Amino acid sequence: xxxxxxxxxxxxxxxxxxxxxxxxxxxxxxxxxxxxxxxxxxxxxxxxxxxxxxxxxxxxxxxxxxxxxx
Amino acid sequence: xxxxxxxxxxxxxxxxxxxxxxxxxxxxxxxxxxxxxxxxxxxxxxxxxxxxxxxxxxxxxxxxxxxxxxxxxxxxxxxxxxxxxxxxxxxxxxxxxxxxxxxxxxxxxxxxxxxxxxxxxxxxxxxxxx
Numbered sequence: 001x002x003x004x005x006x007x008x009x010x011x012x013x014x015x016x017x018x019x020x021x022x023x024x025x026x027x028x029x030x031x032x033x034x035x036x037x038x039x040x041x042x043x044x045x046x047x048x049x050x051x052x053x054x055x056x057x058x059x060x061x062x063x064x065x066x067x068x069x070x
Numbered sequence: 071x072x073x074x075x076x077x078x079x080x081x082x083x084x085x086x087x088x089x090x091x092x093x094x095x096x097x098x099x100x101x102x103x104x105x106x107x108x109x110x111x112x113x114x115x116x117x118x119x120x121x122x123x124x125x126x127x128x129x130x131x132x133x134x135x136x137x138x139x140x141x142x143x144x145x146x147x148x149x150x151x152x153x154x155x156x157x158x159x160x161x162x163x164x165x166x167x168x169x170x171x172x173x174x175x176x177x178x179x180x181x182x183x184x185x186x187x188x189x190x191x192x193x194x195x196x197x198x199x200x
Contacts, residue, residue, distance in 0.1 A: 003113065007117055026145055026149070028125065028138060028141045028142055028145060029137070029138075029141045030129070030134055030137065030138050030141070031133060031134050031137050032129065032130050032131075032134040034130070035128070035129060035130060035134060035138070037125055037128070037138060037142075039121070039142070039145060039146055039149070041149055061149055061150060061151075062117070063117060063118075063121055063146050063149055063150065064121060065121045065124045065125050065128075065142065067128060
């Protein structure tokens with residue numbers, strides 16, 4: 001579920017342009033100098049149920065294309 | 071006092087559980103693990119396909135479009151956990167018209183990982199004003 005929520009956040013942010021501080025932006029290479037595309041990368045973390053006293057965490061990522069942000 | 075082990079029923083349920091349940095549960099766990107991995111791969115590939123086809127149709131011409139789609143698969147694949155996305159993921163792009171970046175052209179990007187038999191597609195249309 002965390003993965004779906006994280007991807008959902010990336011897609012919503014790509015459409016709305018309303019980004020959080022923790023989001024990363026990765027420029028996508030394009031031969032066209034007038035086309036500037038970035039990948040917004042959202043990260044989600046959650047803890048797995050404790051088994052035998054071990055606390056384990058998972059980290060998932062979501063991506064979405066954004067245009068003309070530079 | 072004599073104990074007749076052959077007729078004593080104590081502990082028989084445990085023995086039956088070990089003999090019957092373990093051979094049933096181990097394949098079930100293996101199957102669930104494999105199913106989980108394939109679903110995870112499909113989910114990640116679906117995201118990659120959707121975003122790469124979006125980047126494709128937003129390009130000005132075919133040359134740029136193919137390059138940008140390839141970049142998204144490569145960069146995005148690494149972010150989503152495919153270590154060798156360039157060699158691991160096969161990309162197939164088909165268009166309803168030539169050149170691909172033409173008004174109302176339908177673009178289908180199919181990504182697959184042959185080794186794991188995972189294959190997904192995403193469809194997008196080029197804007198009518200392209």
